């Protein structure tokens with residue numbers, strides 16, 4: 638088997654490669670060539686940690702496996718480690734033999750940023766100029782960096798529940814040569830594209846904070862009970878997702894569905910837009926909303942790419958296992 642340690646990942650995989658891998662696997666999911674297994678996520682009663690498994694099988698890409706890991710909230714302060722910890726395991730679909738073990742921390746950020754970027758590519762207006770950010774934590778920086786590559790953005794506006802964190806995203810905007818402005822939530826009405834990536838359990842962004850024609854990527858809600866935007870916004874929007882089952886149970890759509898504002902059949906897999914079987918945005922006034930819940934197949938797709946590159950460059954650690 639091959640081992641690709643966490644420290645090698647940054648030099649191996651680019652944002653472009655992550656984007657391509659995620660776009661392809663979303664397309665495969667909608668074509669029913671790939672599917673995710675039910676997610677296991679447990680509060681283990683130790684170190685306040687959440688631990689679980691996300692897995693799946695991509696028949697076309699040949700990726701079979703899982704990501705194991707989760708969130709240890711005290712890692713940083715107690716041990717100087719990042720709070721999110723995960724590892725991807727890939728298996729040979731022909732034999733079941735383990736094929737690779739790959740560090741999953743940076744890959745998680747890259748594949749999550751790739752998901753919102755894929756949604757921007759396929760759903761945002763071509764003339765989008767103002768990029769809005771709700772959130773300024775660890776993932777937000779990756780999200781913004783990738784999003785800025787999708788359109789000719791002229792300005793980034795940002796709001797965060799903890800305003801002292803805003804310099805994190807201001808730095809990314811400046812590095813990309815785009816001016817940054819901190820706004821209040823009603824100020825988000827200026828945005829053509831909005832990414833929300835927070836760990837909130839109550840909505841910040843309300844339906845009347847969003848203008849017609851906007852594309853939103855709601856990326857923070859990946860657990861039952863979390864919520865970033867008002868449920869009424871989903872009723873105003875055309876709603877897309879990575880996977881419908883997750884969207885309505887652990888994603889942003891869980892609240893709108895529970896409130897009877899939308900039904901499961903209103904939520905469309907983004908892969909259908911990529912494959913051309915759903916038209917996606919049909920008017921410049923549509924509000925489109927991508928509910929990015931994070932699926933195991935995204936992890937397997939980027940991890941497979943990393944293994945391929947590591948073997949190609951002769952840096953994968955080979956172990957007789």
Ligand code: NAD
Nearest residue numbers: 749772773774775776798799835836837856857929930931
């Ligand atoms: P982080 O701890 O670095 O940042 C948290 C962000 O949430 C900050 O902007 C913080 O100000 C904001 N926040 C905290 N409490 C809030 C509140 N009550 N109201 C509004 N905002 C609040 O976390 P991170 O690593 O950037 O992750 C952000 C979220 O993204 C988490 O919920 C995580 O589970 C989720 N996530 C989703 C995916 C996916 O595939 N969809 C992947 C990775 C992480």
